[in-house]
Amino acid sequence: MLSVTPIPAFSDNYIWLMRQDTSPEACVVDPGDAEPVIRVLEQEGLTLGSILVTHHHHDHTGGLPELIDRYSPKVIGPDNPSIAGLTERVGDGDTCRVMGRRFDVYEVPGHTLDHIAFFTAGIPPLLFCGDSLFSAGCGRLFEGSPEQMYRSLQTLAGLPDDTLVFAAHEYTLANLRFAQAADPHNQDVANVLAEAQRARDLDRPTLPSHLAREKRINPFLRCGDPDVRATASQHGNTDTEQATFATLRAWKDSF
Template sequence: MKPLALNNHKNMLSVYPIPAFTDNYIWIFQDPATHLAYVVDPGESAPVFDYLNQQNWDLGGILITHHHWDHTGGIEDLLAKYPVPVYGPDSANISHITHKLYHGDSLAIGNQLTFEILEIPGHTLDHIAYFLNSEDPLVFCGDTLFAGGCGRIFEGTPAQMHASLSALAQLPKDTRVCCTHEYTLGNLNFAKTVEPTNADLLERIAVDSKTREANSPTLPSTLALELETNPFLRTKAQSVIQAAETFLGSPCNSDVEVLAAIRQWKDNF
């Protein structure tokens, strides 16, 4: 499969989702200035080594969004061959981080790529995202925002997850959403239960179903598409509010309560 080009601009960045485990993606891109490759959340090393060998690329660095093993398990093996910087959150749960990143920091790669760091807790407390604010905006958002869904709230609170998703929702609408699991069809199936008459959602299900039938990734998504079809970004929509209240059997008094209700619903879906 060819790398996914992010738009038809002269200096576009191409990113590629390397499949790992059963449904993970390890994102890889090449710095246009140095031609070094960077990987995001390498849960295992073998598919990364394979891709680097196929492309005849050298690794320049590793970007980590949070501490879960399926996002960090390949770091040690990669460092054994490539002693490169490891960027990530300030987390006691990730021993290999060499450059700790905090909300509002900038990460410059070469002289053409600068990522803005967003702290987006909820799924875990140490979760960060990498936002490339350019002609071709993209965000590596780990397990916080998924195509058609969001991550489980393992360590944070519904209020934290809502704040994190709200921050991501404020990014430019053409931002490419590079999350790390192929959960799209399952998420959209749940979304259809929440909003069965959402025409944009029904169209997306048809398109993404054909994509998966062709064994192609449904990612990256776009923020515009998520705002139209992802119930976790649509907590102000009356249709989502009504569905959440029907599930709970009681009124929801805030966006946070709507999100908490549909997350609880999804957890048991």
């Protein structure tokens, strides 16, 4: 059985730790900081066998040099020369094996041009999506276009509904407040906001989410919904679902 737990880092990052009860070997995803990873590994008596990297931003890669020097793990990530220490470069359609599981790689540009996501089938399926898909939101477009991000999210939305979504930031409350503005008649959004607020009041993570839930509450996955399009039309073009996405993303940037 593969278990996944969050290692908080910085103000709102999660470094995801994968482990199995039958082995001391662990894997981490997007280690922006080495110190909290080392602390958890030592506390739990684990060793770091592999690292998955979704994109090149420093808050996802900053811990690589120290972790590589200390543990010599396999490091799997996108083919970007700015990411030092990669031992395996992967892109769309590739697969890799981590913790005895096969992971499928999806290119999901938008937040950055090199962004990838890692998906493994199972019970339940697991998705490590970095800063592409968030609970009730999606990443800012630092390098890619709205069209690229829209297509990337559609790709992820095509995964099984029971997929657990492990995003890299605790942005859920802020995203849900925007979702309420964009989709004001959606009772699911109100219910999940109350649930997320209770979790944060207890200092608990709101992640992982479920893909089925994201399809009900995430306005960026609901660009074809008449209510979302009607609300977004007050802020820009909604002639197509892709145009609606671009309008929502621009609105969220200044929300």
